[in-house]
Amino acid sequence: MFLIHGTYHFRPKRVAFRNDYCLPCARPRRSVQIRTFDAEHIFWIPLVPIGFRNRWYCTVCERQTDVNVRTRRGFKWAGLLILLMFCAAGWAAPMEAGSEVPIWLLRIGAPMGAALLIVHLFRTRGEPSRKEQLTSIPPATDMVCPFCEVDMMMISSKCSCPKCGIVRL
Numbered sequence: 001m002f003l004i005h006g007t008y009h010f011r012p013k014r015v016a017f018r019n020d021y022c023l024p025c026a027r028p029r030r031s032v033q034i035r036t037f038d039a040e041h042i043f044w045i046p047l048v049p050i051g052f053r054n055r056w057y058c059t060v061c062e063r064q065t066d067v068n069v070r071t072r073r074g075f076k077w078a079g080l081l082i083l084l085m086f087c088a089a090g091w092a093a094p095m096e097a098g099s100e101v102p103i104w105l106l107r108i109g110a111p112m113g114a115a116l117l118i119v120h121l122f123r124t125r126g127e128p129s130r131k132e133q134l135t136s137i138p139p140a141t142d143m144v145c146p147f148c149e150v151d152m153m154m155i156s157s158k159c160s161c162p163k164c165g166i167v168r169l
């Protein structure tokens with residue numbers, strides 16, 4: 001039986017904002033932390049409450065700032081290994097009438113793909129990690145709430161908006 005399930009995000013509330021590094025945008029962005037009450041649903045009936053969850057969303061692309069949309073390097077190295085194995089299999093395979101095309105594709109195509117991947121891995125080596133990206137971003141200094149446009153207030157070393165309660169991080 002086909003089971004439809006997923007997660008509901010109830011009662012979204014803006015709780016904080018900060019200067020962030022957005023991975024989908026690949027540049028520094030303002031992000032907003034949204035708190036929701038999450039519950040698992042099966043056939044749209046919320047059954048399992050998970051509780052409150054906080055997530056950072058980019059104000060430009062509206063995606064989660066810390067979810068990597070690009071293929072991780074580990075996967076690329078694994079892909080390289082597979083391409084090299086395909087290449088070896090292509091050269092090891094006996095040349096039979098009728099299968100010349102796929103065999104030559106393995107012999108020539110796989111090493112060409114592997115070479116492109118090696119160049120890509122070499123060029124992108126030493127890209128800063130998310131932690132390093134975040135430390136290079138100056139913290140937000142807004143004195144006015146970007147959502148209500150009222151003056152922020154300092155309460156016990158936390159800067160927050162008296163109207164909507166959002167915290168500057």
Ligand SMILES: [Zn+2]
Pocket residue numbers: 022023024025026029058059060061062063
């Ligand atoms: Zn973004």
Ligand SMILES: [Zn+2]
Pocket residue numbers: 145146147148149150161162163164165166
């Ligand atoms: Zn506000």
